[in-house]
Amino acid sequence: xxxxxxVIKPEPETQRERDILHTTEEYGQGRADGFKALPxxxxxxxxxxxxxxxxxxxxxxxxxxxxxxSVMAFIGPSGCGKSTFLKTLNRMNDxxxxxxxxxxxxxDGKNVYGDFDVAELRKRIGMVFQSPxxxxxxxxxxxxxxxxxxxxxDKGGLGQIVEESLRAAxxxxxxxxxxxxxxxxLSGGQQQRLCIARVLAVQPExxxxxxxxxxxxxxxxxxxxxxxxxLKKDYTxxxxxxxxxxxxxxxxxxxxxxxxxxxETGATEDIFYGPKDKRTEDYISGRFG
Amino acid sequence: xSPMKRYPDGLGNRKRVRRAQAAAKTLIWAxxxxxxxxxxVIVGYILIMGVPHISPEFLTSAPRGLGDxxxxxxxxxxxxxxxxLSLVISVPLSVxxxxxxxEYAKKGRMVRVVNYAxxxxxxxxSIIFGxxxxxxxxxxxxxxxxxxxxxxxxxxxxxxxxxxxxxDAIASVPxxxxxxSLALGATRLQTIRRVVIPAAVPGxxxxxxxxxxxxVGETAALFLTLGSGTRAATGLMDSTRSLALxxxxxxxxxxxxxxxxxxxxxxxxxIILLNSLAHGLAGRLNRTKETKQGGRRCRTS
Numbered sequence: 205x206x207x208x209x210x211v212i213k214p215e216p217e218t219q220r221e222r223d224i225l226h227t228t229e230e231y232g233q234g235r236a237d238g239f240k241a242l243p244x245x246x247x248x249x250x251x252x253x254x255x256x257x258x259x260x261x262x263x264x265x266x267x268x269x270x271x272x273x274s275v276m277a278f279i280g281p282s283g284c285g286k287s288t289f290l291k292t293l294n295r296m297n298d299x300x301x302x303x304x305x306x307x308x309x310x311x312d313g314k315n316v317y318g319d320f321d322v323a324e325l326r327k328r329i330g331m332v333f334q335s336p337x338x339x340x341x342x343x344x345x346x347x348x349x350x351x352x353x354x355x356x357x358d359k360g361g362l363g364q365i366v367e368e369s370l371r372a373a374x375x376x377x378x379x380x381x382x383x384x385x386x387x388x389x390l391s392g393g394q395q396q397r398l399c400i401a402r403v404l405a406v407q408p409e410x411x412x413x414x415x416x417x418x419x420x421x422x423x424x425x426x427x428x429x430x431x432x433x434x435l436k437k438d439y440t441x442x443x444x445x446x447x448x449x450x451x452x453x454x455x456x457x458x459x460x461x462x463x464x465x466x467x468e469t470g471a472t473e474d475i476f477y478g479p480k481d482k483r484t485e486d487y488i489s490g491r492f493g
Numbered sequence: 494x495s496p497m498k499r500y501p502d503g504l505g506n507r508k509r510v511r512r513a514q515a516a517a518k519t520l521i522w523a524x525x526x527x528x529x530x531x532x533x534v535i536v537g538y539i540l541i542m543g544v545p546h547i548s549p550e551f552l553t554s555a556p557r558g559l560g561d562x563x564x565x566x567x568x569x570x571x572x573x574x575x576x577x578l579s580l581v582i583s584v585p586l587s588v589x590x591x592x593x594x595x596e597y598a599k600k601g602r603m604v605r606v607v608n609y610a611x612x613x614x615x616x617x618x619s620i621i622f623g624x625x626x627x628x629x630x631x632x633x634x635x636x637x638x639x640x641x642x643x644x645x646x647x648x649x650x651x652x653x654x655x656x657x658x659x660x661d662a663i664a665s666v667p668x669x670x671x672x673x674s675l676a677l678g679a680t681r682l683q684t685i686r687r688v689v690i691p692a693a694v695p696g697x698x699x700x701x702x703x704x705x706x707x708x709v710g711e712t713a714a715l716f717l718t719l720g721s722g723t724r725a726a727t728g729l730m731d732s733t734r735s736l737a738l739x740x741x742x743x744x745x746x747x748x749x750x751x752x753x754x755x756x757x758x759x760x761x762x763x764i765i766l767l768n769s770l771a772h773g774l775a776g777r778l779n780r781t782k783e784t785k786q787g788g789r790r791c792r793t794s
Binding site: 294296299323324325326327330331333335337338339340341349350352353354399402403406 | 669670671672673674675676677678679680683687688691692
């Protein structure tokens with residue numbers, strides 16, 4: 205399905221415009237690494253992103269577009285840089301010492317590493333971690349935490365946000381009678397859905413999920429996956445996963461990372477059923493990883 | 494490759510190894526028993542000598558004469574004042590310092606120097622703090638022998654312990670709590686105030702209780718600063734006497750050995766109570782830490 209651009213400027217001004225031109229017929233084959241820009245405006249895009257931990261280069265020239273209200277999966281073997289990349293999007297890598305980042309990371313048309321207040325950025329790009337990390341407080345206080353730090357004091361408003369967020373995370377029916385009980389008393393799967401509710405409560409536009417089911421049993425995993433497919437109607441979701449089937453089940457687009465590079469990116473069916481790169485094919489068919 | 498040669502006598506003399514084992518075990522047991530023995534003998538001796546002289550009247554009345562008659566009620570009150578005032582001064586300072594050292598300061602030379610200074614401060618004999626308090630608070634600031642001078646000095650005595658325990662408590666709060674909070678768009682200060690400090694409270698509390706014990710038992714730093722008044726203090730500038738100081742005076746000036754033992758009994762009971770409270774809190778802290786690290790978490794608090 206070739207994408208048709210309505211307007212093509214004769215002189216592309218930004219890297220992104222040049223990338224879009226690459227994907228049109230006019231420019232033929234596109235980039236050597238197979239990168240294709242999405243024709244519609246992506247929520248987040250990176251161009252030529254390099255990241256160093258001290259002398260070690262963890263990301264090499266990563267260019268990716270993430271479309272609105274879609275699920276993008278990052279797959280690849282351990283240590284390939286997919287989690288590192290995820291954390292550059294909401295600047296959680298700032299917490300690591302000796303990190304150096306070059307290149308462009310844009311969210312909502314603005315540079316993540318320049319035009320944003322970090323707190324504002326993280327409010328709009330929420331994150332769910334690998335193992336559930338509810339605070340040692342009540343269920344209610346966990347969900348109300350975000351709205352409170354962003355200044356909401358009104359009791360009724362807080363109660364409403366907490367209920368809506370727990371409902372959106374499909375947890376309300378299980379915890380409505382124990383809102384004042386400790387969040388640490390919930391099961392692992394419930395804790396992870398609580399963490400999702402906690403993120404939803406600050407009303408983000410994007411959800412970053414860093415292997416959100418790797419610490420969970422199959423039943424809890426299925427619940428989280430179901431939740432992701434519900435949430436994608438309203439949120440842009442980026443999920444890092446080790447589980448190939450999971451990426452196949454829940455994502456619209458997939459990017460395959462290897463040694464800090466993006467080997468291939470595209471629609472999930474294309475990546476899984478017609479990978480262009482030999483390395484992608486090898487990884488997907490389970491020959492390494 | 495040839496197979497390994499078998500030694501006809503085995504690898505060594507098993508009997509000798511077993512004998513050495515048994516000897517070491519006996520030695521270690523004896524050392525442990527001896528330590529426990531010393532504690533039991535001291536506490537037992539004090540209790541045997543002191544308990545017969547303790548009566549409701551002793552606990553609730555003021556000393557008469559030099560202290561050879563009457564009770565120790567004002568000293569109990571003064572001890573409470575001293576502990577409260579010292580903690581009011583030292584706890585906020587110490588906790589703030591610990592927050593700075595663990596959360597804000599760049600890990601480097603500066604932090605190492607400060608930590609080194611704190612460690613050394615903890616090892617300084619308390620008579621030196623007394624001398625300092627006497628000249629600095631007593632003379633230079635003109636507070637004289639008073640509750641204020643004594644409390645300020647005691648605050649300095651316990652600050653190294655407080656800073657160190659608060660540092661440990663804050664540092665042992667798992668990183669994923671901080672990440673969870675920051676990822677929601679909370680600022681560093683909000684994260685510290687709403688997540689890190691509440692999670693560190695049990696550890697900070699056990700440091701505070703240890704410090705209470707230290708203040709209750711402190712003598713050398715106080716007899717140059719707190720004074721020797723035998724009445725309950727009515728103001729910050731009153732010269733007063735804590736339980737430990739009263740005990741020191743009773744013996745030092747040969748006033749009354751029975752009263753001294755009775756006072757010592759009250760002191761020991763107080764300190765054992767405080768220590769077991771601290772122990773209980775530290776145990777609770779460790780339990781919650783374990784459950785946090787484990788895959789499945791248990792209900793806490």
